[in-house]
Amino acid sequence: MGKKSNVVAGGLLALALTGASAIPAFAGNSGGTKTEDKAKAVDFAGTVALSNCSGSVVRTPKSKASDPALVLTNGHCLETGFPAAGEVVVDRPSTRTFKLLDAEANDVAMLKASKIAYATMTDTDITLYRLTSSYRDITRKYGIKPLELEDDHPVKGRAITVVSGYWKKTYSCNIDGFVYRMKEGEWTWKDSVRYTPACQTIGGTSGSPVIDHRTGKVTAVNNTGNEDGERCTVNNPCEIDRKGNVTVRQGINYAQQTYGIVPCVGKGSKIDLGRKGCKLPRPA
Numbered sequence: 001m002g003k004k005s006n007v008v009a010g011g012l013l014a015l016a017l018t019g020a021s022a023i024p025a026f027a028g029n030s031g032g033t034k035t036e037d038k039a040k041a042v043d044f045a046g047t048v049a050l051s052n053c054s055g056s057v058v059r060t061p062k063s064k065a066s067d068p069a070l071v072l073t074n075g076h077c078l079e080t081g082f083p084a085a086g087e088v089v090v091d092r093p094s095t096r097t098f099k100l101l102d103a104e105a106n107d108v109a110m111l112k113a114s115k116i117a118y119a120t121m122t123d124t125d126i127t128l129y130r131l132t133s134s135y136r137d138i139t140r141k142y143g144i145k146p147l148e149l150e151d152d153h154p155v156k157g158r159a160i161t162v163v164s165g166y167w168k169k170t171y172s173c174n175i176d177g178f179v180y181r182m183k184e185g186e187w188t189w190k191d192s193v194r195y196t197p198a199c200q201t202i203g204g205t206s207g208s209p210v211i212d213h214r215t216g217k218v219t220a221v222n223n224t225g226n227e228d229g230e231r232c233t234v235n236n237p238c239e240i241d242r243k244g245n246v247t248v249r250q251g252i253n254y255a256q257q258t259y260g261i262v263p264c265v266g267k268g269s270k271i272d273l274g275r276k277g278c279k280l281p282r283p284a
Contacts, residue, residue: 054208074256088281089116113131114131225254263279
């Protein structure tokens with residue numbers, strides 16, 4: 001497993017960067033013509049740029065304006081390094097900062113975390129930061145509303161856009177299907193979202209929200225792709241079906257569904273793994 005800064009594109013190491021070593025792309029859609037037209041309504045408002053990844057300010061359908069805001073990104077974007085397989089981080093202090101973007105991808109504010117509310121690379125690949133600002137604070141000061149997490153499973157065939165706050169670039173395609181188990185290095189993820197080939201995400205897009213065109217909500221979080229055609233290695237995730245058959249799809253990229261986060265968010269944006277319906281992995 002090499003240093004993140006040495007990886008150019010592809011899997012989870014590739015999609016997280018330690019710095020802007022590549023030339024940023026201009027904002028805009030890249031994908032098939034059918035999804036490009038529909039994706040014009042998707043903008044950058046509420047997305048954020050981390051030092052090495054992308055992310056977004058998110059809320060659940062039941063979040064209150066007074067609740068501390070949450071930022072969603074990948075588990076492998078954690079500032080302390082990749083969580084090990086089986087590791088779950090809960091309620092740990094953090095002072096990480098995030099550049100908040102407006103609809104036109106302009107940097108409008110610097111948001112600050114108070115805690116790592118939750119992070120893991122087991123079963124899924126997510127980090128949730130709790131901010132020092134409330135949803136109301138962000139909306140009143142900057143005129144930007146949080147993105148809402150979808151509370152139901154993603155839909156096969158649905159048009160989607162991956163919105164990268166790091167690169168200020170979008171990728172439009174469709175949900176090609178779902179992967180029973182996806183393995184990359186020591187990590188295994190359940191029910192991953194597979195994109196159609198048009199979404200050629202690059203380094204720095206890790207943690208980008210995946211927006212469902214029909215609902216306008218976050219249906220997944222972008223996290224990896226098979227770079228070299230290798231089998232189940234770092235930067236080369238493989239698909240495993242219910243019978244244990246392994247499939248490698250070089251050049252195809254993936255995301256982790258996010259509806260399972262919704263039942264786990266309690267009062268005050270606290271992650272409560274004991275809440276009814278919450279199935280996120282718990283600390284050992």
